[in-house]
Amino acid sequence: MFSVWAWDIETNTRLRWNEEAIQANMDDIAAAIERADEASRIGNVSYAEEISWRPTEADESLFVIELTDTAVILVDDGGSLDMRVALSGTGAGSHEGTVPLAGVDRLWVVHEDGVTFLSLDRPKAVQ
Numbered sequence: 001m002f003s004v005w006a007w008d009i010e011t012n013t014r015l016r017w018n019e020e021a022i023q024a025n026m027d028d029i030a031a032a033i034e035r036a037d038e039a040s041r042i043g044n045v046s047y048a049e050e051i052s053w054r055p056t057e058a059d060e061s062l063f064v065i066e067l068t069d070t071a072v073i074l075v076d077d078g079g080s081l082d083m084r085v086a087l088s089g090t091g092a093g094s095h096e097g098t099v100p101l102a103g104v105d106r107l108w109v110v111h112e113d114g115v116t117f118l119s120l121d122r123p124k125a126v127q
Helices: 002-040
Strands: 047-052 063-067 071-076 083-086 094-096 098-100 106-112 115-119
Touching: 002 047, 002 071, 002 083, 002 106, 002 115, 063 115, 098 115
Parallel strands: 094 115
Antiparallel strands: 047 106, 063 071, 063 098, 071 083, 106 115
């Protein structure tokens, strides 16, 4: 009986840690998008910020992040870790894009030519 109880505690703790790590990742991405929006209001500027993705025990090969004008959305095709973080939408441009998270340890928030988007590749202007 003890082993079932201990296993249940371990499983619930792991799930909670996954959810908290994913929430922290999504909050970091949303904050970077808000900073890109702030830069976009300055005028004709480019902005790029690298975001580290904290590892989780979830199957991240099934994760996709979608960016809309009002939210950053995590879609978990294999489970219940779907998540949505609202954005202020106060930038001078639009938001768009979808990024798969399979094998990702970092991604970029980029504002260029009036569009804020997510990228797995370092922008050329930053290299």
